[in-house]
Amino acid sequence: MEMRALVLEDYGTPPRVEVVECGPPGPGEVLVRIVASGVCHSDLHVVTGTLPLPVPIVLGHEASGVVVETGPGTRLQAGDHVVVTWIPACGACFWCRNGQPELCERANAGAVSGTRADGTSPLTWRGRPLFPFSWAGTLAEYAVVPEAAAIPVPAEMPWDAAALLGCAVQTGVGAAWRAPIQPGDTVLVVGLGGVGQNIVQGARLKGAGRIIAVDPVAAKRELARTLGATDVVDPEAADPLAAVLDLTDDRGVDVAFEAVGRADLLALAFNAARRGGTAVAVGVPAPNEDITLNAFAFPSQEKTLTGTWLGGSYPPRDIPRLVALWEAGHLQLEPLVSRRYVLEEAPAAFADLEAGRIVRGVVHCGDPR
Ligand SMILES: [Zn+2]
Ligand SMILES: [Zn+2]
Secondary structure: OEEEEEEEOOOOOOOEEEEEEEOOOOOOEEEEEEEEEEEOHHHHHHHHOOOOOOOOEEOOOOEEEEEEEEOOOOOOOOOOEEEEOOOOOOOOOHHHHOOOHHHOHHHHHHHHHOOOOOOOOOEEEOOEEEEEHHHOOOOEOEEEEEHHHEEEOOOOOOHHHHHHOOOHHHHHHHHHHHOOOOOOOEEEEEOOOHHHHHHHHHHHHOOOOEEEEEOOOHHHHHHHHHHOOOEEEOOOOOOHHHHHHHHOOOOOEEEEEEOOOOHHHHHHHHHHEEEEEEEEEOOOOOOOOOOOOOOOHHHHHOOEEEEOOHHHOOHHHHHHHHHHHHHOOOOOOHHHEEEEEEHHHHHHHHHHHHOOOOOEEEEEOOOOO
């Protein structure tokens, strides 16, 4: 069937809404009518070519919607409300069996190739294959996704709130959950986009005593305060490392997170961690980016530098937990939505994200008429 989708034809060109062809769901897949889709920095990184996924590509990888058709061998049913996410774990590879489904071999290979295991794509455009971002491609009226990427949520959940569970909330809250934060600890979060704000929430849920949040945008610092940050730092007004040391008796923080995907900011997080502390890379840097750190700090200061992919989340397990926290009022989702767009306005959402004007833009993908 024909549908509208936000297509990036090539890196460095503006994404455009195009009419594309969407095939039926295959075995183990479902067709989801997308209601709301978030716009993530990783989508922007593909537009700029920093994250060189295959093009032409349909952007978007966190959404909410309704299952409208199911392929053979699926348990979901038409009418189910779902969150569409990425990294649909296969359940059978070494990493899935090892309890690390976010590192699933098949799902991550699919995220890079944009194709099913057999090399095909459900999408075509102008007679050639069109690749859905990370097997999702949610900035579109419909998406064909593996059933493991469509997680049921309560029908009464608002679409915008549900959409953000697909990437930003899982990644941010998950990163905090899996980090060695003890009750009362001091935590640093560098970068307050959709992921960073959720690290703040996750750290608060984990019982952090102090949460220091760093971002040059005042509105993002203020939002972080409402989500649990106890101290905020404007890195353009003061040296952020000096500011963090100042706030921690020159000791540094117990756990530091980098949520932008920049090597210099990851070095900042590492340097701001105390002796015996941990720095966690959460933001996604360019694949060819390297980092320089003082080697002596590893043995002499017993520092740990680690990373987390999708917050170490396993969507079938973690999305219901996040919904439960939201239902209980412990997790804020609605305040994360800075602005709403219809699909035709999706390019503006990218411009707003790039300019730092929004935390999360949510695109309503249905027919605006
Ligand atoms: Zn994302
Ligand atoms: Zn697997």
